[in-house]
Amino acid sequence: MAEAARRPGGALNPFFAPRAVAVVGAGREPEKVGRVIFDNLLAAFGGPIYPVNPKAAEIEGHRCFPSIADIPGPVDLIVVAVPGRQVAGVIEDAGRRGVKAAIVISAGFKETGVEGARLEDELAKTAESYGMRLLGPNCLGLMDTSTGLNVSFAGALPRAGGIAFMSQSGALCTAILDWAKGAEVGFSKFVSLGNKADISEIDLLPVLADDPRTTVITTYLEGIKDGRGFMAAAAYASARKPVIVLKAGTTNAGARAVSSHTGTLAGSENVYNAAFRQSGVIRANTVEDIFDFAVGFSSQPLPKGRRLAIVTNAGGPGIMAADAVERQGMWLADFQPATVETLRAGLPAEANVYNPVDVLGDALADRYDRAIAAVLKDPHVDSAIVLLTPQAMTEIVQTAKELIKQARQAKAKPVFTCFMGQAEVGKGIKVLRQAGIPNFSFPERAVAIVRTMVDYTENRTGPTEEIPRFPVDRSRVEAAINESGKHRNLIDAQALGVVEAYGIKVPRTELAHTAREALDIAAELKYPVVLKAVAPELLHKSDIGAIAAGIANDFELRRAYREILSNVDRFMPDAELWGVTVQEMVRGGSEVILGMNDDPQFGPLLMFGLGGIYVEVLKDVSFRLAPITPAEAKEMVEEIRSYPLLQGVRGGARADIEAIVDALLRLSQLVVDWPQIQELDINPLLVLPAGQGAVAADVRIMMSEG
Amino acid sequence: MKSLMLLSTEPYSGKTGLSVNLVLEFRSRGHTAGYFKPVGNLPTRIDSTFTDADAVFAKKALDLTEPLDRLCPHILTSGESRRRLKDGAEDIVPKIKIAYDSVLNGKDLLILEGSGHMNDGRLYGAMAVDLVGLLDARAVLVVKLDNPYEIVDDVLVASDRLGGALAGVIFNWVNANQREVIEELVAPFLARQGIASFGMIPRDESLLAISVDSLTKALGGRVLCAENHGSDSVETFMVGAMGQEQALRFFRRKSHKAVITGGDRADVQLAALETNTACLVLTGNYMPPATILAVAESKGVPVVLVDMDTLTAVERTESLIGHLRVHDEEKLKAMRQRMDEYLDIDKLCEAAG
Known part of the structure; x- marks a missing residue:
């Protein structure tokens, strides 16, 4: 576990449970930020609150202090809402006074440019020198419903609940609070992160993970500076409770906005998907996702499996729900015979007693009650979705009440509803919501929530594996790296040597400077052979005819040699041609690509795909961050859409998939051992039929500078 | 009194740097050289x-007292070429001879720099390769390597002409990969034809660099941050117009670069x-976001704002970087260091007499 996750959450205690709070910049004008925070604090916080303002004697009957030094009692937390330039001085005063926690609401820092960035840096350093933790600057503050603490200017404290929310966007905080009020959703803690000069999601994830009042953690992020720190903290948290993250700005347009707004790299979609997956984070794509997922997780037990029962009073919605179940990789539960019998006895003859169960349009509350009771009792059912359309006779509120009763009896099985409509069904939905049963307007949405919960359960209960360490020849890699020189590129024999040192098989390869030399080498390697021009600038050899495969004799070799040289001369006259390699030809096998790209925030990102059009045109590739476990390597191979081609189709042989997994694991170890490697492509890795292994035919490595 | 004329088979082959440094070298050996x-x-x-810009540079670098119209008596321009093609020519050789004699006067040795290509000036009856004979000089051919085999033709043609x-x-x-061919094949072959080799100077990209300050000046730009990094050198440039992820991979390929976007x-x-x-180098006179300037400042990377479109900025930058001009x-x-290291100076001095 990374340092961030090991850091004791206790250091952040004063932020959520301070004994006394000072508000620096609280004034007499009621609309000013400092005053709004002071008033918000007054509304629910029980401890002493000290306004600090040299220009006022008292505010709302509270004595005002000219500076922090003048406050008589202990102060655990200060909230700063003075102009940006004065903040460093306030932090200095607080540091001397021994205050260990500060929330800086003030803006005018990194977001305003060079001077602001300097101020922010100074601020962080001052705080650090006093061992003080700092939230913000340029944030909205925080709220904790369990202690009644509202040190923010985001409005009133929301109702208490199990959802923790932290956000890099202040504006999103206020919008969500307003939405939560309308939807009667409760929160445990609410944190606005601001510029993240000190405290970031990495510090807060373990705190929220250990907070008994929080059942689900939700986060809105734009940029993450320390990707590995984030993964460690997220893995720690998601092993304890669901962590839902909305990461914005992963499209080109979004990345531009994030870059300009925060000054941090937006990061690629692929790397975030891999990072989230490997640390158990549930990814939300919309704000609606965040809250639908959060409501699902915080109100219902986790489903044990994918088997879902549907109860409906209308055929159409039932069919749509069945479609959604299959599309989203869930299963429609097969009822036990006893359940079918019970349903048949309790429902009219025209009713459908198989899944989806149709209780018919004229169903009253009692019919729903019997059907729901029967399906929830069935051990083949892991969760249930109850659909209701308002017919003239439908007992909406009564049905809701019966459903709540059954859901409570079922205990371990989650129940979701989809009361479709608004005006008529509204009363029923209100009753359900108060009982903690989430209602979604359409069946597809309800299924999506159950699926997300099942994914989380499976991910969390999956086996944990060791990352294997293979015996390797490090000195050989070191020598090759030292040789790479100014070009920073390792190509052909050098690059093949590097992967071979890590136990990946390569064909025999030798460099020729003349056709004569090439003939001698070919005689030794035995035909057929492959010829390739070697030049650091040459990345796509086949595009310019700088490679010839399947050369069967001396005559063909001479001709190919001449052609390759003239092609390089013609298409890349500036290339620094080192010679032509003669390579043993590997016959048969499927071409796959293994790659690595060093991500500036997350480190080495591994890539896998089938060679040729599958990668280039169809983008059929999988990604994981190194190091990977054997299970992750296997997932990488199985996850691509063209995986069945490797398994053998239409009588073709099954490829040696184990050899791919092995090569991925070795590649993972290589790039972790040698952080100087910035990009590496094994293209292609020729995979022979099962049991015969795989050979890296061409490798290109780019090193970082220095 | 001897003179040595440096000729080349293509422009930007390093004549100016070699010429000026050779004058310095001869001076350091106790000769009066010009x-x-x-x-x-x-x-x-x-x-x-x-x-002529080379003459201006040489005058300054060598503290020459002769006026510029003596150091370089005739300048080729396209306007003049047009006139000549239409109306025929005035003979410029006499004016060159007069200037030459006056510069040579009182010196042990003169280094003559030929213009861009050894055939330049034929239209004026003053082709560089012919001036060698007209001025009773000896010639050194500076060959910038492209293809080691092709240059042999150029050297042989020059030899036919110069004898x-x-x-x-x-x-x-x-290039490192061409060394072997030159050493083992080309130089021995030329030696058999009676043509001496004075050595080979390796390729060095850093000589192509210019400073951030000169780039800023040449583009008429304004530096927005990290002003103290003006002397950092720019060896190459890249243009960015892709998404962030692709840009990151693309930009990794080159170091010490100016990025134009x-x-x-x-x-x-x-x-x-x-x-x-x-x-x-930010084009279009669009101020970048404050957050970017903060990052650039903290990394010590100057941000240069220019009032031109990206295409124009690229063209200007291209004309500045990548062509070796030793006007610095x-x-x-x-260049002097490299000359000392890789050339047989004694042999060269001997050739000059």
Whole structure:
């Protein structure tokens, strides 16, 4: 576990449970930020609150202090809402006074440019020198419903609940609070992160993970500076409770906005998907996702499996729900015979007693009650979705009440509803919501929530594996790296040597400077052979005819040699041609690509795909961050859409998939051992039929500078 | 009294740096040596004098007392070429001879710099390769390596033309992979034809660099941050117009680069700042976001705002970087070092007499 996750959450205690709070910049004008925070604090916080303002004697009957030094009692937390330039001085005063926690609401820092960035840096350093933790600057503050603490200017404290929310966007905080009020959703803690000069999601994830009042953690992020720190903290948290993250700005347009707004790299979609997956984070794509997922997780037990029962009073919605179940990789539960019998006895003859169960349009509350009771009792059912359309006779509120009763009896099985409509069904939905049963307007949405919960359960209960360490020849890699020189590129024999040192098989390869030399080498390697021009600038050899495969004799070799040289001369006259390699030809096998790209925030990102059009045109590739476990390597191979081609189709042989997994694991170890490697492509890795292994035919490595 | 004329088979082959440094070398050996460029090919205006940029540089670097119209008596321009093609020519050789004699007067030795290509000036009856005989000089051919086999033709043609006046060849800008061919095949072959080799100077990209300050000046730009990094060197440039992820991979490929992009492309700017970048050149006069300037400042990368479109900025930058012009004291010194290291100076002195 990374340092961030090991850091004791206790250091952040004063932020959520301070004994006394000072508000620096609280004034007499009621609309000013400092005053709004002071008033918000007054509304629910029980401890002493000290306004600090040299220009006022008292505010709302509270004595005002000219500076922090003048406050008589202990102060655990200060909230700063003075102009940006004065903040460093306030932090200095607080540091001397021994205050260990500060929330800086003030803006005018990194977001305003060079001077602001300097101020922010100074601020962080001052705080650090006093061992003080700092939230913000340029944030909205925080709220904790369990202690009644509202040190923010985001409005009133929301109702208490199990959802923790932290956000890099202040504006999103206020919008969500307003939405939560309308939807009667409760929160445990609410944190606005601001510029993240000190405290970031990495510090807060373990705190929220250990907070008994929080059942689900939700986060809105734009940029993450320390990707590995984030993964460690997220893995720690998601092993304890669901962590839902909305990461914005992963499209080109979004990345531009994030870059300009925060000054941090937006990061690629692929790397975030891999990072989230490997640390158990549930990814939300919309704000609606965040809250639908959060409501699902915080109100219902986790489903044990994918088997879902549907109860409906209308055929159409039932069919749509069945479609959604299959599309989203869930299963429609097969009822036990006893359940079918019970349903048949309790429902009219025209009713459908198989899944989806149709209780018919004229169903009253009692019919729903019997059907729901029967399906929830069935051990083949892991969760249930109850659909209701308002017919003239439908007992909406009564049905809701019966459903709540059954859901409570079922205990371990989650129940979701989809009361479709608004005006008529509204009363029923209100009753359900108060009982903690989430209602979604359409069946597809309800299924999506159950699926997300099942994914989380499976991910969390999956086996944990060791990352294997293979015996390797490090000195050989070191020598090759030292040789790479100014070009920073390792190509052909050098690059093949590097992967071979890590136990990946390569064909025999030798460099020729003349056709004569090439003939001698070919005689030794035995035909057929492959010829390739070697030049650091040459990345796509086949595009310019700088490679010839399947050369069967001396005559063909001479001709190919001449052609390759003239092609390089013609298409890349500036290339620094080192010679032509003669390579043993590997016959048969499927071409796959293994790659690595060093991500500036997350480190080495591994890539896998089938060679040729599958990668280039169809983008059929999988990604994981190194190091990977054997299970992750296997997932990488199985996850691509063209995986069945490797398994053998239409009588073709099954490829040696184990050899791919092995090569991925070795590649993972290589790039972790040698952080100087910035990009590496094994293209292609020729995979022979099962049991015969795989050979890296061409490798290109780019090193970082220095 | 002897003179040695440096000729080349293509422009930007390193003649100016070698010429000026050779004068310094001969001076250091106790000779009175001077510089002369018979025909100028880099027109420029200094005060009201129309002259040649190499001559201006040599005059300054060598503290020459002769006026510029003596150091370089005739300048080729396209306007003049047009007139000549229409109306025929005035003979410029007499005026060159007069200037040459006056510069040579009182010196042990003159280094003559030929214009861009050894055939330049034929139209005026003053082809560089012919001036060698006209001025009773000896010639050194500076060959900038492209293809080691093709240059043999150029050397042989020059030798046919010059005969015994060709003292030998200097191979410049030699790629590591071409060394062997030159050493083992080309030089021995030329030796058999009686053409000496004075050595080969390896390729060195850093000589192509210019400073951030000179780039800023040449583009008429304004530096927005990290002003103290103006002397950092720019060896190459890249243009960014792709998404952030692609930009990051692209920018990694080159170091010490200027990245040219729009002021409104925060994503590209940030990707460039993540890699080894000497400066950002932001076009269109769009101020970048404050957050970007903060990052650039903290990384010590100057951001240069220019009031031109990206295409124009690229064209200007291209004309500045990548063509070796030794009009800079630092580069001259670097060149001298390389000359000492890789050339047989004694042999060259001998050839000059």
